[in-house]
Amino acid sequence: MRxxxxxxxxxxxxxSAVTSNAFAxxxxxxxxxxxxxxREDGDRSMVDMRMILINKQxxxxxxxxxxxxxxxxxxxxxxxxxxxxxxxxxxxxxxYDYEGGDNDDxxxxxxxxxxKTKRIAAGDKSGSFMGSDxxxxxxxxxxxxxxxxxxxxxxxxxxxxxxxxxxxxxTPKDEKVAGETGYKRSIVFVRQDNFVVIRAIYFPTNGxxxxxxxxxxxxxxxxxxxxxxxxxxxxxxxxxVHKTILSFNNVKYNQDSVNEDLFSIRRLEKGP
Amino acid sequence: xxxYSPSAALKKALETALLLGFLLVIASPVSADEQPIDLxxxxxxxxxxxxxxxxxxxxxxxxxxxxxxAAAYNTDHGQPLPGQTDWxxxxxxxxxxxxxxxxxxxxxxxxxxxKGFYDLAYESNGRSGYAARVLADYEDxxxxxxxWLQGALLPSLDLKLGxxxxxxxxxxxxxxxxxxxxxxxxxxxxxxxxxLRLPLAMTKLNFYLGDWSLDLIGIHEHRYDKNPPFGxxxxxxxxxxxxxxxxxxxxxxTELALxxxxxxxxWDLSIYYADTFNDQPNLVPSLPPVSEHRRLxxxxxxxxxxxxxxxxxxxxAHLQGLGFLADFNSDYERTDLLAGFxxxxxxxxxxxCDYLFRRLHGYNNMIKASPExxxxxxxxxxxxxxxxxxxxxxxxxxxxxxxGDRGQRGALERLTLTYDPADNWSITAGAVxxxxxxxxxxxxxxxxxxxxxxxxxx
Numbered sequence: 001m002r003x004x005x006x007x008x009x010x011x012x013x014x015x016s017a018v019t020s021n022a023f024a025x026x027x028x029x030x031x032x033x034x035x036x037x038x039r040e041d042g043d044r045s046m047v048d049m050r051m052i053l054i055n056k057q058x059x060x061x062x063x064x065x066x067x068x069x070x071x072x073x074x075x076x077x078x079x080x081x082x083x084x085x086x087x088x089x090x091x092x093x094x095x096y097d098y099e100g101g102d103n104d105d106x107x108x109x110x111x112x113x114x115x116k117t118k119r120i121a122a123g124d125k126s127g128s129f130m131g132s133d134x135x136x137x138x139x140x141x142x143x144x145x146x147x148x149x150x151x152x153x154x155x156x157x158x159x160x161x162x163x164x165x166x167x168x169x170x171t172p173k174d175e176k177v178a179g180e181t182g183y184k185r186s187i188v189f190v191r192q193d194n195f196v197v198i199r200a201i202y203f204p205t206n207g208x209x210x211x212x213x214x215x216x217x218x219x220x221x222x223x224x225x226x227x228x229x230x231x232x233x234x235x236x237x238x239x240x241v242h243k244t245i246l247s248f249n250n251v252k253y254n255q256d257s258v259n260e261d262l263f264s265i266r267r268l269e270k271g272p
Numbered sequence: 273x274x275x276y277s278p279s280a281a282l283k284k285a286l287e288t289a290l291l292l293g294f295l296l297v298i299a300s301p302v303s304a305d306e307q308p309i310d311l312x313x314x315x316x317x318x319x320x321x322x323x324x325x326x327x328x329x330x331x332x333x334x335x336x337x338x339x340x341x342a343a344a345y346n347t348d349h350g351q352p353l354p355g356q357t358d359w360x361x362x363x364x365x366x367x368x369x370x371x372x373x374x375x376x377x378x379x380x381x382x383x384x385x386x387k388g389f390y391d392l393a394y395e396s397n398g399r400s401g402y403a404a405r406v407l408a409d410y411e412d413x414x415x416x417x418x419x420w421l422q423g424a425l426l427p428s429l430d431l432k433l434g435x436x437x438x439x440x441x442x443x444x445x446x447x448x449x450x451x452x453x454x455x456x457x458x459x460x461x462x463x464x465x466x467x468l469r470l471p472l473a474m475t476k477l478n479f480y481l482g483d484w485s486l487d488l489i490g491i492h493e494h495r496y497d498k499n500p501p502f503g504x505x506x507x508x509x510x511x512x513x514x515x516x517x518x519x520x521x522x523x524x525x526t527e528l529a530l531x532x533x534x535x536x537x538x539w540d541l542s543i544y545y546a547d548t549f550n551d552q553p554n555l556v557p558s559l560p561p562v563s564e565h566r567r568l569x570x571x572x573x574x575x576x577x578x579x580x581x582x583x584x585x586x587x588x589a590h591l592q593g594l595g596f597l598a599d600f601n602s603d604y605e606r607t608d609l610l611a612g613f614x615x616x617x618x619x620x621x622x623x624x625c626d627y628l629f630r631r632l633h634g635y636n637n638m639i640k641a642s643p644e645x646x647x648x649x650x651x652x653x654x655x656x657x658x659x660x661x662x663x664x665x666x667x668x669x670x671x672x673x674x675x676g677d678r679g680q681r682g683a684l685e686r687l688t689l690t691y692d693p694a695d696n697w698s699i700t701a702g703a704v705x706x707x708x709x710x711x712x713x714x715x716x717x718x719x720x721x722x723x724x725x726x727x728x729x730x
Contacts, residue, residue, distance in 0.1 A: 053663060055662075055663070055665075059694075061665075061692075061694070061695050062695055084695075085695040085696050085729065086336055086338075086696050086729035086730050087338070087696065087698070087727075087729040089336065090374075096537070098537075103537055103538065104538060104578060104579070104580065106537055106538065106578070108535075113466035114437075114439055114465065114466055114469075115436070115437040115438070115439055116439040118442075119540060119576050119578055119583060120578070120583070120616075121578045121579070121580065121581050121582055121583040121614065121615075121616050122578065123578075123579070123580030123581040123582070123616075123617070124580075124581045124616055124617050126619065127616075127619060127620055128620065128660070128663060128664065130664065131660070131663040131664030131665065132663070133663075154312075155312070158312070199315060201312075201314065206619065210314060212314045212315050212316075214315050214316075231316070233314070233315075233316060235314055238313075238314070240316075242663055264480075265485070265535055266430070266478070266480055266485065270381070270422070271374070271381075
């Protein structure tokens with residue numbers, strides 16, 4: 001099962017347009033990533049998200065989102081309503097994230113100012129989500145089998161915030177996956193006691209930046225390990241170019257009101 | 273004043289599109305080799321945690337909306353003839369306020385919005401230089417926009433009752449099937465897209481069954497396009513329009529519309545039918561001359577298909593009941609076909625292009641000479657490019673529209689640059705260039721404007 005939180009954690013499966021022999025598949029690393037993928041991550045969720053966007057001068061902008069998620073078989077459905085800033089308040093975003101087959105995800109955007117729902121071509125997920133350091137790819141599920149995994153050649157394991165973690169390289173198996181997500185490879189840090197990805201380093205396919213994903217707060221909510229504060233920092237060399245702090249409040253799982261009827265254009269157009 | 277030249281209009285539109293493309297290309301990020309660094313040291317362990325005390329900012333306020341200051345300056349006018357309005361220079365210095373509220377109770381929601389503006393440009397330039405109707409339409413305005421109640425009557429049946437906007441079709445550039453709400457045409461090319469449609473009082477029933485939805489709509493309000501009045505810069509004729517006769521608000525004049533839409537994985541389809549009054553009034557052969565809105569039947573369809581980074585859209589409509597002064601007693605039919613695409617494969621960039629073809633059936637020499645100047649075949653093309661920069665704090669947009677296969681019905685180009693200096697604040701600057709066509713109605717070549725807006729949303 002996958003929810004929005006796992007989707008965020010799953011962004012670690014960054015990729016490479018140039019598949020490197022240095023990152024050949026390692027059965028042990030693969031087994032770890034399979035456990036990451038199959039880890040219980042909750043279902044029928046609702047959450048209030050807040051994104052703080054910080055530019056290199058330290059100036060902040062804030063986006064607030066109410067998000068719902070549900071699993072439908074292997075697929076994941078999500079519905080987001082933007083609450084702030086005021087100029088996008090009421091805008092809705094509905095995603096059907098398909099796990100199997102060659103189907104592109106389905107995405108619809110509702111613009112309240114125009115009272116119009118518009119289908120979005122979801123092929124390219126590398127663009128910034130609401131101006132943040134997170135991309136659309138970071139907000140949709142990645143298939144574990146789309147990548148090759150190996151232990152990092154510099155450090156096989158490290159200690160992060162007092163917890164031991166494996167360090168695993170992830171590269172895409174083909175250029176299509178790399179192109180869609182915008183990452184040519186990534187290095188992920190998997191906590192050994194709960195198989196949560198707590199850190200990652202992403203290498204975008206274009207540009208000279210590196211993105212650092214860091215789970216700063218991890219809580220067990222209704223038995224589900226949930227990252228409730230995640231930092232994504234874009235750096236050029238050692239210099240921070242931009243940063244986004246994503247925090248989660250009012251996290252709830254197994255909500256009766258979160259059923260498949262919620263994930264419809266009808267509901268999208270009615271707003272939060 | 274510019275004179276009509278099809279090749280010049282087309283050339284200008286293409287030049288604008290090329291300029292925009294060039295600007296977008298040179299602004300693209302430049303790849304550089306990765307520098308060798310200690311990757312693992314890139315995490316910032318000292319970074320402060322997110323502040324929770326600001327969570328009250330998520331709570332929706334009772335009232336929302338925006339305040340805006342908008343200015344426009346005419347750059348291309350010649351000196352006016354004696355007795356005519358001097359449209360050179362400042363043409364708009366408008367303060368605008370929109371207020372709206374949305375309230376929910378027991379599964380039902382109520383929404384109301386209203387907007388008003390006052391334009392200081394007329395006082396600044398001297399009110400005596402403008403026609404009374406121009407001042408009435410452009411100097412100030414207060415109006416109720418949307419006011420509706422929405423809720424579920426049954427698990428699969430919704431009702432939306434009140435003044436509202438119903439947007440049909442798929443194109444953002446041309447109206448083929450998007451025919452229900454009239455438009456604010458008072459400032460062509462300058463009006464924000466969210467202000468363009470004028471709400472109408474309707475009763476809308478929505479049935480839902482699986483992937484399909486069926487909308488049954490009764491339109492009770494007869495409200496038509498807001499067009500520039502005689503004496504305004506954008507009014508193209510030397511004489512005032514004839515008196516407009518509008519349908520009475522009676523039961524039998526209620527307009528009907530139907531929308532059957534299916535949404536599936538990767539594609540969707542809509543089928544439309546409407547029995548309405550034409551938003552554009554027809555001239556009536558009478559003394560004194562008058563115009564009236566004829567009953568119009570529209571059969572339409574629209575679809576969109578998403579493949580990878582490409583969204584392909586198509587629309588088609590067949591209209592029955594068009595009229596022309598020279599053959600007033602006959603009804604004419606027209607078929608409109610639109611095909612377009614939206615490509616989002618370049619980083620932070622969306623490229624959109626729509627092509628529209630219209631064919632007037634039963635075209636003859638009689639209506640060819642009619643004052644409406646109808647064409648048997650008409651073509652229009654729109655190219656729109658937009659790109660975000662600096663984490664969506666800056667956006668650059670360009671639009672080029674060509675009317676007629678060689679621009680013989682004119683052309684329009686618009687460039688905009690928007691900067692968001694802080695949450696809720698935006699500053700937009702831009703320019704609109706108009707190219708005249710070969711008819712009096714399209715003689716707009718001297719209306720070029722530069723404009724600027726400062727907006728605060730709350």
